[in-house]
Amino acid sequence: MSKKTLIPIGPYHPLQEEPELFKLYCDGEIVKDIKWETGYNHRGIEKLSESKTYEQVFFLVERICGICSTSHPFAFANAVEEIADIELTNRAKYIRSIIGELERIHSHLLWVGLAGHFLGYNTVFMWAWKYREPVLDLFEMISGNRNSYAMFKVGGVRRDIENTKIPVIRQVLGDVKKKIDLLAGAVMDDPVIHARTKGVGILTRQDIIDYGAVGPTARASGLAIDVRKDDPYAAYPLVNWKVITAEAGDVFAKAEVRLLEMYESISIIEQCLEGLKKEKEGDIAIKVKEIPEGIGNGRAEAPRGEVFHFVQSDGSNSPARHKIRAPSYVNIATFKKSCIGQTIADATISLAAVDPCYCCTERMAAAYDLNSGDKIMNANELINASVKRTNEIKKTINSQL
Amino acid sequence: MYTDLIIEKLKVKFSSGILEIITKNQKRMIITIMPDSIINVAGYLYKTEGFRFIIASALHTKRGFEIHYHFSKDTIGMVLNIHVILDKDNPQIESLSNMFNASNWIEREMHELFGINFLNHPNQEKLLSEGNWAEGVYPLRKEFK
Numbered sequence: 001m002s003k004k005t006l007i008p009i010g011p012y013h014p015l016q017e018e019p020e021l022f023k024l025y026c027d028g029e030i031v032k033d034i035k036w037e038t039g040y041n042h043r044g045i046e047k048l049s050e051s052k053t054y055e056q057v058f059f060l061v062e063r064i065c066g067i068c069s070t071s072h073p074f075a076f077a078n079a080v081e082e083i084a085d086i087e088l089t090n091r092a093k094y095i096r097s098i099i100g101e102l103e104r105i106h107s108h109l110l111w112v113g114l115a116g117h118f119l120g121y122n123t124v125f126m127w128a129w130k131y132r133e134p135v136l137d138l139f140e141m142i143s144g145n146r147n148s149y150a151m152f153k154v155g156g157v158r159r160d161i162e163n164t165k166i167p168v169i170r171q172v173l174g175d176v177k178k179k180i181d182l183l184a185g186a187v188m189d190d191p192v193i194h195a196r197t198k199g200v201g202i203l204t205r206q207d208i209i210d211y212g213a214v215g216p217t218a219r220a221s222g223l224a225i226d227v228r229k230d231d232p233y234a235a236y237p238l239v240n241w242k243v244i245t246a247e248a249g250d251v252f253a254k255a256e257v258r259l260l261e262m263y264e265s266i267s268i269i270e271q272c273l274e275g276l277k278k279e280k281e282g283d284i285a286i287k288v289k290e291i292p293e294g295i296g297n298g299r300a301e302a303p304r305g306e307v308f309h310f311v312q313s314d315g316s317n318s319p320a321r322h323k324i325r326a327p328s329y330v331n332i333a334t335f336k337k338s339c340i341g342q343t344i345a346d347a348t349i350s351l352a353a354v355d356p357c358y359c360c361t362e363r364m365a366a367a368y369d370l371n372s373g374d375k376i377m378n379a380n381e382l383i384n385a386s387v388k389r390t391n392e393i394k395k396t397i398n399s400q401l
Numbered sequence: 402m403y404t405d406l407i408i409e410k411l412k413v414k415f416s417s418g419i420l421e422i423i424t425k426n427q428k429r430m431i432i433t434i435m436p437d438s439i440i441n442v443a444g445y446l447y448k449t450e451g452f453r454f455i456i457a458s459a460l461h462t463k464r465g466f467e468i469h470y471h472f473s474k475d476t477i478g479m480v481l482n483i484h485v486i487l488d489k490d491n492p493q494i495e496s497l498s499n500m501f502n503a504s505n506w507i508e509r510e511m512h513e514l515f516g517i518n519f520l521n522h523p524n525q526e527k528l529l530s531e532g533n534w535a536e537g538v539y540p541l542r543k544e545f546k
Contacts (some may be wrong), residue, residue, distance in 0.1 A: 038529055047541060082429070212454050212503030225453070231428060231478030297429060297471060297480040310458040310469060323458035325507075330456075333506055 004032055007344060009351070011037075015118060022335070022351060029343045034335055049322040054080060054154055054291055057319065061309075062148050064326065065357050067110060070103050071302030072324070073152040075309040078233050079298025080154050083313050084291050090235075091279035092156035094272040097235035098169075099142070099151050100300070101265040101272075105176065106135040107303035108258040108265075111355045112183060115255060118349045119196050124187065131179040134172045141165065156285025163281060166273050173266050180266075184259045197251035201338040201350025204249055211334045215305020215327050216257045217354045221249035227301040239271040251353040258355075291317070302327055304355050328357040402427055403477055407450065415442055431469075431482040436494050439470070442483060443497050446472050452481065454503040459511045461543045465489040466517055470497075487517065496522035514541040 010021030019041050025033040045064060049057050061072035074096065081088070088096075109132040116124025136146040142161055143149035151157050161169075187193055208218045218225050226243045228236040244260045246253035293315040300307050305327030314320040331354040338354075339347040404427050411419060411432065418438030423431040434442055446452040452472040460467040470483040487494055496519035497504040508519045509528035516539040519525055527534065 042529055044540070082425075209453070210502050212501065225475045227478075230473075230475045231480070295431065295469075295482070297482065299480070306455070308455050308471065310456075310471065312460060321458065321460045323456070325456040329506065330503060333502065336502075 003027075009348065015348075016114065016352070016356075020356070024339075024344060024347060026344060031339050031342055031344060031347045034339050034347070036332065036335070046322055046324060049319055049324075051318065053317045054319070057322070058152055059150065061324070062150065064324065065302075066147060067107050067357065068103055068302045068304065069148045070099050070151065071300050071307045072309070072326075074100060074234075074300035074302075075298040075307040076311070076322075077152050077154060077298065078300060079296035079309045079311040080291060080313075081296075082298060083294040083296040083311065084154070084288060086155055086286065086288060088156055088234075089279070089283050089286060090238075091160075091276065091281075091283045092285060093235040093238070094275045094279065095157045095161055095284060096152070097239070098161065098269050098272045098276075099149060099157075100234065101268045102135055102138060104265045104303045105262050106132045106139075107355075108262050109135070109180075109183075111258060111303075112187065112255065115197075115251075115349065115352060116187075118352050119193065121190075121192065124183070127179075127183060127186075131176060131183065134176060138169060138172050141168065153285065154291070155288040158285075160282055160284050161276060163277060166276065169273060170270070173269060177263070177266055180259065180262050187255060187259065193255075194252065196346075197255065197349065198248075200251045200346045201342065201353050202248070202250045203334055203338050207334060207337045208249075211337070212330045213305070213334050213354075214330060215302070215355075216254055216261065217305060217331045217334065219243065219245045220253035220257045222247045225306075227299045227306050231299055233300065235272055235275065236268075238275060239268050241268050241271075251349055254353045254355075291315070304328060304357055305331060326357060328354070332356050403474070404428075404430060404479070407481075408432075410450075411442070411445075414445060418442065428477070428479045429482075430479070431484055433484040433486070436485045436487055439483070439485060439497070440495050440500075443470065443472075444500055446481070446483075447501060450474070451476075454497070454501055455480070457504065457507050457511065459515045459517060459541070461515060461541065463545050466492040466515060468494065468511070468517070491518075492516065493518035493520055495520050496525075498522055513539075515539055516542065 004025040004027055007024040007026050008021060011019060013020050021037040023035040023037065024031050045060060049060055052060055057076060058073045061076050062069050064072045109128045113125040113128030139149055140146050143151050143159055151159060203221050205221050205223060208221045208223050214225065222245055224243050224245045229243050241264045244257050244264060246256050291313050294313055296311045298309040307327060308325040310323040311319050312321040334354065335351055338350040342350060404424060408422060415438055418435045419432060421433040452474050455471040455473050458469045464486055466487040468485050472481045472483065485494060496508055498508055499521060506528055508522055509525060511517050512519055512525055513527045513529055
């Protein structure tokens, strides 16, 4: 058996600036095996959610992911509204879809930029992130925040998009569309990008089915699954759009799917804005008194794929159990198929190709006692240990004086 | 409708294993089954009917440990929950990870957070804590009076 070298990527990703640890077992430059280690930052959100009221959980789940911060509230709202059997007003539906699609545009632009960054093509990185800015400005105009928009609540949305803002949104979307044309041209025709991404990190249709992968990762391998189409929610059944797929399953196909999806998003938003004009202003939420006992399976299509929230209600004002499945949880697991047999340089872009969101998946931090080996320290014990150690150091220093 | 069709098919194939069927609407169903028929039911859904495994949610309730296996039929947007109730003191069930990889991580997570044992799991290591967590401490278990 040949000797393998361990190449770590992490525990803090040098390019994505997020906590993760991939262990690449390499023979020469070829990746022979790969292991993923989590354990850096667990936030206990599922447990925390049980101690919050339904209104508060929206703010909590919004903080699962900083990039697609509306996809979790979206899925949670769908789950709770399924339990309480709530039908939204059309205006609320349109606003939800507009927020969801604006988010898809800025998230996909962010990925295109990062992918360029990974390949050492920093011009793409700077362009994409520059063109993403106006979209974030739109969010600031609509919700007051560039990220974590706090727009959702049970029964509707918190803020209206006044009809006077519609021309501004149209204007920005028009500009963004031109920039995406430019970016798509630069990416799709660039021979260097072709050389670096075509035939790299291939996931076959069977791999996708086996790992249950979702979103652009699945659609780039020819599997046309999209919750917006399959299990329509919000305003998606009210507008015309199509699911983008590609067949190759490599990194290039994933980039292609994401770039073309942005055009669909723009088209959806334009139709929703048209729909908004027909609805009465301010008619954005219905009053919900209480959430009855029951079980809700809420789904939403985040930029990275299907977000799934399972909520069990016992009739009280907070969830009895709240299970969250972010798309990266199933997408990251496919690295066993996409990276093994590749060179190290190709493995990094293959890992990035699923648009991994580590903050959705990395979820654990624990303090343990080195002496006994098994005891978990609570906050007080940790402080006491720290004080004790400081005193010891002080004593040593004083004795040396 | 497909919902009635799938119920009919499951009833014929696994009549003894099915305890309860709740149809909330044409797209949401909860089927409670005996824990020992999970491999056959999940295998039938995945291999024959083309369902996708979304995730599994474990719950700790007064009845014991419960697992909802969420399956999705993407062509019609159905979420089918296969629900099992496990023993209070010795929760264990056959692992699905030999059939599809999608359940590998979540079974490890449920093992770690709830202490549910998955029989014949290819690698039931801890997923979240990488051994930094005490043995026999299950954070998502509850205490009932």
